[in-house]
Amino acid sequence: MTAKPTLSFWQIWNMSFGFLGIQFGFALQGGFMSRIFQTLGADKDQLPLLWIAAPLTGLLVQPIIGWFSDRTWHPWLGRRRPYFLAGAILSSIALLFMPHSPTLWMAAGLLWVLDASINVSMEPFRALVADKLDESQRAYGFVLQTLIIGIGTWVASNLPWFVNQLGVPNEAGPGVVPPSVKIAFAIGAFVFLASILVTVFTTREHPPEDMEAFRRQRGAQGNFLAEILRHIGAMPPQMLSIGVVQFFSWLAFFAMWSMATPALTEHVFKAPAPDPALFDMAIPASAAAFQGANAAFQNAADLVGSYMGYYGLSSMAVALLLSFYAARRPLNRRAVHFFALGLGGIGFLSMWFVAQPAWLILSFALVGVAWASILSMPYALLASHLPADRMGIYMGIFNMFIVIPQIVAATLLGPVVRHLFGNQPIYALVISGASLLLGALCLYRVREPAIAAPLAAAGH
Template identity: 85%
Template structure:
């Protein structure tokens, strides 16, 4: 087995830097897709179902990309980097075109393309950390990834607000996405591709120990669907236990991404999206009333996106603290994850009670604590229980526990809000809070590994 040398901070940073662009894509998608859908005429209770494209593409793409990346070796780009690059090019194209969608069905279709493309880039990044880093550096590597993700989330979430402050119009006619959002998505496309290229050009991968044996094994592989199914059936027990935690964790965040804009603009800002069909645009007074209501909604949606950015900023700070700690001391990953999930749950629940919109900053900061942990601790807890040569496919299968709850939420959240909560979108965030607390309790079934996980080999995990 090839000895993996300990890497420096900058080597790990460059290896993970592509996640900045990936998170730009996810943050723009998560913070502003519902705004685009509502601007194009979607009803708020239809938003979760419109979002179903995202988890469905992840369910299909991630294990397939993981399977093929395990079996890829390019003499120049290596194993994982061909997928980074292909996904980045497709994602950048989709980001540019998304806010220019003329109709709702075009926007929904582009969401399929965008999410599939982001997943092509993202899934191999998780495997790359396990490929490149020795066991004792893996928590550090995943935490550093989370730091970069936090930076991307905060900056991208504030892009439309920042662009509007630069004088770009934040309003447009009925059914037209504002120019500030279009420019923000174009900036996101550039950052996505540029950051992936940094990782592609600065990181080298370890070739298979026996390249000829690797090629012979690749040639003998059977049907990839049956291979993926076999690995699902025989997944490690640790993966199943962590999968339950992941289910409730990601259900909470999908509810936030799809429903935070309608929930908070309506409940906290008292500025819901106006329905153009209820206004007579031929009447000057009615047209002016629509513009006033639409302006209030667009401004409130800008602030919701900006405040959501604070969960990225908070996760960045938490990841920075964890990276300093994990570089020097053993890290009890299970305890960190438990406390972080509880704090995130309280953050979501507090959104129902905030006395002023600015208090949402504190709510999202608590959510960010859980986000920092969700993006690092489960992968660190899992990586020690997965064979290295199967890392790609198992990381892809593990990510199914991310997309399945999102499919469940996309299918059921709208009817649940409509039938049990009077179609008040704020209750989606209350459900998010309860879901994170359940996820924390499910951690009692997860085992903490009993071997090294710090930057120096002699440090032991408790």
């Protein structure tokens, strides 16, 4: 096989830049979907189940897109970029319509569309790094990808707060999503499509070395379901070991995305979402009481979203430090991941003890250390164990270890919080902390791949 050329910093940066938009979509979804659901009348213990669309679509979409992208070659767009572009267009449309949902069922349905579309763009991005980078640059490439993801998380998480500071109201009537959230989602739609286009226009993919053999192999393949099942059965042991760690990692973050808004507005800000059914809007005093309670909740939800952005800012800083280190010498990826998950677990557990809202910045900063590692180290630990011509399908299968724990959490988290913890959603974040610590302990079964060459990027 022909050796892959060493890429410069800007080549790797442009190749990964589309992740800025993908993360805008995920951060707006993760930071504000529960707020939209609660505004439209959802009870807090219903939120995890309403979120089940996200992992279910990932479970279905990612292996399928991986299978098809391995067998795709477009003369201009190449192998992975057709999927970036299609997913970006669909995601941008869903982001535009999401906050305008008049009913809870419509918002839940649009979440299915949005998450499926984001997954169409996201899965091939992981494969693209492995496609284009030599083993000696893969950790560096995944870390740079994480840096861009951190920027997107921080900016997108602060968008509703920032828009409100510009004078756009963050309040509305019962059952209506505030204008500040609507504008933030519209900005996210634009950034999503624009950043994907940067990668599409600046990055070229390597064609198959033997195009005729590629076409014959593609034509000889069976149906994708049989192929996916066959590859699941033949997955490398390293994938299974990392998958166990991924299970606990992503269970923790799903609990945060679905429950952080009710948990922190209630436990830290003492401003839970008001139930319109408890207020008689025909009575001026009761209507004013609802408006006051709703204003307190919306302001607290803005700050929760803003503080959550600090996990993106922290992950960006950690990724930057790792990129400087990885550009010059090999990383011990397993050790980095162990310490990062431990710090993230402490960050989640600390939220239970927070007395002043501003201390949440430190808690989320510790969570961001884990996030930076989760987005890079597992893929860097895995990539060298996968065959190059099956990178897409194996990356799609590997993402099953991301979505299965989220399905488990979506199904069980609401009943567990309701029946075991007196319907106090702060305990969902305590579960997140314990889950990350368990994930760190499971790393003892993961092997650290040997790196023979330095991880430097030409021109950096």
